[in-house]
Amino acid sequence: MTRLALCLLLSCLAITLPRLARARDTAPCSDAVLESLGNYVGKAHFQVQSDTCKVWPADSGITLAVVAYTVQPVRDGEEVEAWDAIVAMVDTQSAKIIAATKDIHGEADAITRFSGYALDTAPYQLAPGVRAFGVVDNNVATRGKCADGGWDTVLSLWVRDGDRLRPLFDTNLNEWKDVEGSGCNTGEPGKNEYAHMTVAIEKSRSHGFSDISLTAHVTSTTWKTGGGKTDESKRTQRVVLHYDGKSYADMPYFWWSSAK
Secondary structure: OOOHHHHHHHHHOOOOOOOOOOOOEOOOOOHHHHHHHHHHHOOOOOHHHHHHEEEEOOOOOOOEEEEEEEOOOOOOOOOOOOEEEEEEEEEEEOEEEEEEEEEEEEOOOOOOOOOOEEEEEEEEEOOOOOOEEEEEEEEEEOOOOOEEEEEEEEEEEEEEEEOEEEEEEEEEEEEEEEOOOOOOOOOOOEEEEEEEEEEEEEEEEEEEEEEEEEEEEEEEEEOOOOOOOOEEEEEEEEEEEEOOOOOOOOOOOOOOOOOO
């Protein structure tokens, strides 16, 4: 298998790799929730393209929702060219919005295709009384015949801030890069590395919030002339991120510096 073929295969497989405590019992949102979110957005036309809801494990009185929508209908078989998304906490019984944000926008381009969003309800307990939840963005995946690196699938963590939801942190869940050689020269020798990220909450704190550790599970693959695999090795690399009073740092490819 050539390095190019491997990169394309990993790009496809990455979507199916286990996420950190991805919700297994999410479901489409109820009509009542969709109506409430549509009223909140205030669009004359609220065309839902994907919707996911889950009762929050931290509080059964709250249902988490992430809904992607367009203003204009999208015909069957057509790709969604541009969309907006709303992330919300709603009252489980009444569907009334408790807190929300409608500031997420997406547009199809060379590296982005609409695939929807998912919820991650792992116990991201950041402080007493402060628990975050995750939104997984499946829309972004770098593509290209000669790309020497890329990423796909982004996890963001959100917390309630009054009647708003505030983002604290985001990370690519899958990243890859050529260490030696180029993805364009698939018959030449080289080395490629692929990293899958996992997130954990630490006991240490910064500015009142728990530190977050990000661990890259890295697979290094070496190729000989003609594209045959000659060696594969695995390692992990970890970084601890500190809350600065507003958010956590974004650290793409933090594992890459020691690979060169």
